[in-house]
Amino acid sequence: MSNFAELNGAQREAVEATEGPVLVLAGAGAGKTKTITYRILNLIKKGVAPENILAVTFTNKAAKEMGERVLKLLENERGYASDMATSGARRPFVATFHTLGAHIIRENYMEAGVKKHFSIYDREDSKRAVKEALQKNGYDPKQFEPGKILAIISREKGNFVSSSEYVERASGDYFGNIVAKVWQDYEIILKKENALDFDDLLLVAAKLLQNESVRKFYGEKWKYIHIDEYQDTNKVQYKIVEAITRDHQNICAVGDVDQNIYTWRNASIKNILNFEKDYKNAKLVVLEENYRSTKTILEVANKIIEKNKLRMERKLTTKNAVGEKVSLFEALTENHEAQFVVEKVKELQKSGADLSEIAVLYRANFQSRVLEEEFLVKNIPYQVLGTRFFDRKEIKDILAFLRFCLNPESISDLKRIINVPPRGIGKITLLKIVEGKEKELPAGMKIKIDAFRNLLRKIKNFAITNPPSKTIFFIAKEVGLNENLEKTDEGIERIENIKELSALAKKYD
Structure with a gap:
């Protein structure tokens, strides 16, 4: 295994343990991503077909990075890299849980009760539909906030609970009955618009895997499973993993019992703590060497985390330098805290540090306000990492155009794009379109609607015969997005975002 010389002893142990259940406990900076990628490489070198390997991560960024690392490791391996580069079908399936769920549903869309080109609701789409369901049941959305109702529905779906199961459990509970009624009508809206929400991607996939033939198909398709950040899995994700691995038990779960950041969406630390009970004869590998932090930082981290009584005993070590001391400042108020932080930034700047090398972390977005005010007062330039790319x-807008062209039943997407850019089509006109009462509209409005339909038809025809990356540019040009964006202050940045979307889409060309 000459290619694995850069692995330490524990990493190598995990890489070589290819058969049966393996639990890798990896602290921060201990090289867990490296371990997973080298393990995938080892499996392929042993003769496992790349398409029989599955690796699941929690973020698109992590999935992209892991996939790229695997391809890079295989570059010097005869035939592997070129074969995998030209054929997506010959690659390991590296994806987030939600991408995995969507993949399973699309391959079994009839059994799932959806059409092949279903839309995926984002949070704003879901809030709009929940608000509509509230109003349909005679409830005031100002009294019963759609966001809070949606959070309850999301939590229940994460616990592997369907709307029908929730109805039975909520019987006799006043607020539970309201949620149950709204949830049922929310499901009707989703069905009508041929859509699933983000949580459905997991719940529907998990329910599909309860079907023995579906479960066996994916168990045979993915014979070697890797799950990153296993401590952050919830019940429905656990169900998906358990179903796929039930027959062969070839699972490598990698996680850190000292981290658990997704409790807000019902992540259960018990999934990793009970791994050795769930999978008999599991092999335990502990990665304790940290490559990222100084000795001082690790010493402080070890002292704090050792007070956690639920953890599995281990201690991070490093060969790195001792490093500077860790300081603690206890502020009297949030303003006092902001003043201290900004003064520290000024000190670092005076000592020669570049502002781009300094980061200020805060727990919640609302805490940025007082910091921003202080930076402005002290005339220190700063950048807030804000809205996520796909938000x-x-x-x-572009994705909504593309989705609606493929799925014209998606009312949510229609509402978004019908006035992008503005075409003077109001809410009453839209309602008449949805209700099939276009004949009642004035002639001038019919001309606008016909022009809009022709645009959609043009986009659909282009999308069917051209790769996604070109389709994105085509939509931006035909719709007039570029022309409109050039007139705005943020135009250049937003046009760059469209270019980035096209670049991201190239992997699906």
Whole structure:
């Protein structure tokens, strides 16, 4: 195994343990991603077909990075890299849980009760539909906030609970009955618009895997499973993993019992703590060497985390330098805290540090306000990392155009795009379109609607015959997004975002 010389002893042990259940406990900076990628490499070198390997991560960024690392490791391996580069079908399936769920549903869309080109609701789409369901049941959305109702529905779906199961459990509970009624009508709206929400991607996939033939198909398809950040899995994710691995038990779960950041969506630390009970004869490998931090930082971290009584005993070590001392400042108020932070930044700047090398972390977004005010007062330039890429307006607009062209039943997407850019089609006109009462509209409005339909038809025809990356540019040009964005202050940045979306889409060309 000459290619694995850069692995330490524990990493190598995990890489070589290819058969049966393996639990890798890896602290921060201990090289868990490296361990997973080398393990995938080892499996392929042993003769396992790349397409029989599955690796699941929690973020798109992590999935992209892991996939790229695997391809890079295989570059010097005869035939592997070129074969995998030209054929997606010959690659390991590296994806997030939600991408995995969507993949399973699309391959079994009839059994799932959806059409092949279903839309995926984002949070704003879901809130709009929940609000509509509240109003249909005679409830005031101002009294019963759609966001809170949606959070309850999301929590229940994460616990592997369907709307029908929740109805039975909520019987006799006043607020539970309201949620049950709204949830049922929310499901009707989803069905009508041929859509699933983000949580459905997991719940529907998990329910599909309860079907023995579906379960066996994916168990045979993915014979070697890797799960990153296993401590952050919830019940429905656990169900998906258990179903796929039930027959062969070839699972490598990698996680850190000292981290658990997704409790807000019902992540259960018990999944990793009970791994050795769930999978008999599991091999335990502990990665304790940290490559990222100084000795001082690790000493402080070890002292704090050792007070956690639920953890599995281990201690991070490092060969790195001792490093500077860790300081603690106890502020009297949030303003006092902000003043201290900004003064520290000024000191670092005076000592020669570049502002781009300094980061200020805070627990919640609302805490940025007082910091921003202080930076402005002290005339120190700063940058807030804000809206996520796929939440940006121009990105959501383009994707909505593309989705609606493929799935014209998606009312949510229609509402978003019908006035992008503005075409003077109001809410009453939209309602008449949805209700099939276009004949009642004035002639001038019919001309606008016909022009809009022709645009959609043009986009659909282009999308069917061209790769996604070109389709994105085509939509931006035909719709007039670029022309409109050039007139705004943020135009250049937003056009760059569209270019980035096209670049991301190239992997699906």
